[in-house]
Structures are given as C-alpha cells and as structure tokens.
Amino acid sequence: MWDSHYVMNVILPFLPPYSEIVELETTPKQPAVGAVDLDGDGVLEMVGAFYWRGENYIIVLKCFYGTWQVVNVMKGKGYGITYFGAAPFTSPSKNNLIVGWQVASHWSDLSVYEWADSGLQDVIVGNRYYSMIDVEDMGEKDGISEVALWKHDTGVAYRVEVFRWSGTEFELAVDVYPDYFKKVERYYKNVLKEQDSTTYWYYLADAQIKRGKYEEALTSIEKALSFDYPYPGEEELLTLKKELKKLRNQSDSYEPFVNKGDIDLSSIQYITSEKERDPQLEKALIKEFEYTDEGKARYYYNKVDLDGDGNPETFVYLVGPYFCGTGGCSAAIFKEQDGDYSLLTRFSVVNNPVIISDAKTNGYKDIIMNVYGGGIEPFFARLTYNGITYPGNPSVQPKVEPGTKLEGVAIVADDLGESSGIELKQHNGS
Incomplete structure (x- = not known):
C-alpha cells in the first residue's frame, strides 16, 4: 500500500x-x-x-x-x-x-x-x-459504514446523531445507538470530572437514554435539575424525567408488591435489570464469590446512585445452585472507578426485587429486602449503611415499621421465570 x-x-x-x-x-x-x-x-x-x-x-x-x-x-x-x-x-x-x-x-x-x-x-x-465526525461500521458488522455527527452546542457540549445511507437519503441508525453511545457516555463522564455543569449532565442523560440505561439517565437528569438555571430548561427536563419513568417500568417486570402489614408500597417504581453483559463485573463476581463454574449461574444487575455523588453503585443479584438456598440467593454491591469494581457489601438470602428507599442513613440510601422462605415468617427488612458497609444478612435486620409509606425504586424487578438474565462465565486470566 x-x-x-x-x-x-x-x-x-x-x-x-x-x-x-x-x-x-x-x-x-x-x-x-x-x-x-x-x-x-x-x-x-x-x-x-x-x-x-x-x-x-x-x-x-x-x-x-x-x-x-x-x-x-x-x-x-x-x-x-x-x-x-x-x-x-x-x-x-x-x-x-x-x-x-x-x-x-x-x-x-x-x-x-x-x-x-x-x-x-x-x-x-x-x-x-x-463539528466532529466518526465514520465506522457500527453495531453488527455488515460491511457498510455509519457516520456519527457531533454538532457543537456550547462549551464542549455536542449533540450527537448517527446516520446511515438508506439508498436514497440519510436516515437515523438508532439500532447502533447502544453500541456507539458508549463512547458518548464516556466523553461526558470525563468532561464532568473537569467541570460540573447542568448542560453536560443533560447530554450525559441523553447518551444514557440512547443506551437504554434509564435509571442512570434519571440520576443525571436530577443532577441537571439541581442547578439554578437547568439546561435545556426545567419544564423540558421534568417532562423527560416523566417519560423515562414510564420507559424503565416496561416489559419483563416483576409483579408489583401488594401493600401488607400496614406498609404502603403503592409509590414504588419498578425497574428491570440491565441486559448488557459486563465482563469486568463478571471478573469481580467470580473473584469475590470464588465461583468455579460449578453449575449454571446467571446474574442480574442495576446501576443505582446510593450516596448521591453522581457515580452510581452496581447492585448484582446472582441466581443458580451455587448462589441460592431455601431463603433466597446471593447479591452484592460494587463501587466502580475507571472500569474497576470494588466490593461494598455482600449479601445472602436475598429475594428480588430489592427496594432502594429514598430515605438515607449515614449518607447512603436504605435498602429494603423482602425476607421469606426457609421457614421464616415473611417481612420487609430495612438495611442501613453504618458508615462502611451494609449488613449482609437481611433476615436478622429490623422490620420496616407498620404504617410506613415506602418511597423509592425496586431494582432487579425481573420475572425470573421469563427473564433469563446474563450467564456468569469464567474469563481467561480472571
């Protein structure tokens, strides 16, 4: 050449x-x-x-x-x-x-x-x-290139769209958004490390929406709304927030909790788990649980900001003979920094879904778990952060008080019989 x-x-x-x-x-x-x-x-x-x-x-x-x-x-x-x-x-x-x-x-x-x-x-x-351009064969490689156009807005903010040729004209290539907008999401996370701005939080939310990461997008929208003059406007952000809450509650969801024991669960929003495999998370799980591929196992995970710092933690629910018993299955919370996961808490006897309450203790949101099985009388346990970690066994934690109205989201709200989750695989060198 x-x-x-x-x-x-x-x-x-x-x-x-x-x-x-x-x-x-x-x-x-x-x-x-x-x-x-x-x-x-x-x-x-x-x-x-x-x-x-x-x-x-x-x-x-x-x-x-x-x-x-x-x-x-x-x-x-x-x-x-x-x-x-x-x-x-x-x-x-x-x-x-x-x-x-x-x-x-x-x-x-x-x-x-x-x-x-x-x-x-x-x-x-x-x-x-x-203003900036990427030309590459995106998504499923078909030998045809797509073009991503970054259009300057303000500062270092860009509105991004991806196009392909339809045979007669440009058309939006929305099917490659989950793949390409990983790059856009990383871009705005790096920008926000240098400058905290409502504009960059909005564009981060836009990238997360296009990847289908609705819970993380809601967190970013909340950040954008926290400024005195939110971008692109408070009304537009609130409308987007409302639409996102509808999206995250669609399909494959667990049957909502029924009010019981004088506990009001009517305001809980339900979120199904992420669908995209996370190899780095899998390596962390295999290391922490010393998993050696004994029997088939799968995992479900959601990103949720427990301490309000804008960097969501990862809650993982593990299912399979290696992880489950009569009282429930194993779970864990990891913190993520630059793609590396470090353990915050490891749980046993967990049942899904898991409620992340709006109430906080020591700066972290309380976690509500539905305890049943193994001969125990069913109840809702409140797990509170002690400044270092959460308690690992919900079955010995205090019950949610009668008359409480719980506000928050229920994550891993998947019907486990319908949703196959993600297979937990051994990785070479893990």
Whole structure:
C-alpha cells in the first residue's frame, strides 16, 4: 500500500501552478491525499485535495497501462478541510470519498462522494453541518459504514446523531445507538470530572437514554435539575424525567408488591435489570464469590446512585445452585472507578426485587429486602449503611415499621421465570 507522501508526489505534477495540497489539522499534520478503490474494480485510484486561487478542489487519478491520468477535477466548498477519508457508505462493494469542508470555526459541511460515469457525485443534497465526525461500521458488522455527527452546542457540549445511507437519503441508525453511545457516555463522564455543569449532565442523560440505561439517565437528569438555571430548561427536563419513568417500568417486570402489614408500597417504581453483559463485573463476581463454574449461574444487575455523588453503585443479584438456598440467593454491591469494581457489601438470602428507599442513613440510601422462605415468617427488612458497609444478612435486620409509606425504586424487578438474565462465565486470566 502506498503511503501518503508517495501519493502526494504522484499527484503534485498534475496540479495547476501555485496550487497547494491541503494539510489536515491532525497531530502530526497529514496531507489530504489517499489511494482508494472508488469504482469497485479492485484497482486503487489516487485522490487528493488542493487549494488554488482561493478555492478547494479534489482531483482523482487513475492508472491506464502503467500511466497515471486525471479522470476528475472538482471544485469543493468552504475554506479548508477537516476530514478526508474513504469508507463503504452507499455499497459494501466500493468505497465513497468522505470530505468535511470547513465553513466556520466550529462547523464543517459533509460531502459523501460516489463514483459515477461523469466522475464524483455528492449523494448528500443540500448541507449537512457538523463539528466532529466518526465514520465506522457500527453495531453488527455488515460491511457498510455509519457516520456519527457531533454538532457543537456550547462549551464542549455536542449533540450527537448517527446516520446511515438508506439508498436514497440519510436516515437515523438508532439500532447502533447502544453500541456507539458508549463512547458518548464516556466523553461526558470525563468532561464532568473537569467541570460540573447542568448542560453536560443533560447530554450525559441523553447518551444514557440512547443506551437504554434509564435509571442512570434519571440520576443525571436530577443532577441537571439541581442547578439554578437547568439546561435545556426545567419544564423540558421534568417532562423527560416523566417519560423515562414510564420507559424503565416496561416489559419483563416483576409483579408489583401488594401493600401488607400496614406498609404502603403503592409509590414504588419498578425497574428491570440491565441486559448488557459486563465482563469486568463478571471478573469481580467470580473473584469475590470464588465461583468455579460449578453449575449454571446467571446474574442480574442495576446501576443505582446510593450516596448521591453522581457515580452510581452496581447492585448484582446472582441466581443458580451455587448462589441460592431455601431463603433466597446471593447479591452484592460494587463501587466502580475507571472500569474497576470494588466490593461494598455482600449479601445472602436475598429475594428480588430489592427496594432502594429514598430515605438515607449515614449518607447512603436504605435498602429494603423482602425476607421469606426457609421457614421464616415473611417481612420487609430495612438495611442501613453504618458508615462502611451494609449488613449482609437481611433476615436478622429490623422490620420496616407498620404504617410506613415506602418511597423509592425496586431494582432487579425481573420475572425470573421469563427473564433469563446474563450467564456468569469464567474469563481467561480472571
């Protein structure tokens, strides 16, 4: 494969006098040139962008019988180029030339060129503005690339959308959101480490919603609402919060608790567990429980902010012969930092769902567990944080007082007969 300097040296003799190859503002700077098969014949063309008489141009060279010849020269847009690359965007059998034409300090205009008999043709009608761009085959790899456009809002906040080519136009590629928005979520978490802002909390919530992480999104929205002037506005955030509560209570949920023992459970919101496997969490579970793959086991988990610091803890419920007995199954709470999990509390004889109360003790939310089985008279136990950990055995903890109205959420609210959870697997090197 030819390197960029070789391609540039081939292209230079074909450029008009006093023209210059465009340099991309990368680190280090790179010339906007490349060798790519644009027409799908298996032979690479040479493409480059050059600046001449105040205008940007693209040139395409093709080799005929060992001699390079110009087959297309086309005027571009803007005053610079921020992106110059190629990917199969309209068809898996050939590449498209993808160019970001700089039109303002924070804005570029996207062009996606397809080779036709008359040369390069932009499949995008009109303008498609963006500030940053990712081009890759996202989600299930099908040989077709999607494009993520980051559109500048304020500060270092961007509104992100992912598109693919439908055959006639751009369309939103919502099926790849759970995959791609991992990156967006990480971006805003890192931004928030440097600057606490209602805007960044809102955009973090947006990324979490697009990943289906509704409970974490609710926590982020609460953070956004805590500012004097919440972004994008208090009414909009409250509406979004209401819609999220409906979403998190959909499908595969446990039958709600019935009020019993003069305990009012009518205000409890139910949340099913996360569906995405977490290999790092699995390694932590296997290490903590010394699990050696003895029998089939599965786990259910939810992220929940117990201490209100904006970094949710992970509650895990484990099911299988290794973890369960007549009184319930094992569970654990982990703290997470930079992808590593450390144990906060390990529980025995737990039944799902588990209520995370709005009430706090020593800065952490109280946990309410439904204790039954093993010959014990059923009751709701209140587990309170002692400054270091929670008690591990709910069956010996104080009962929730009669007449109490519990406020909060019930996590791991899965029907275990219908929801298969996530299989707990041994990992090499774990």
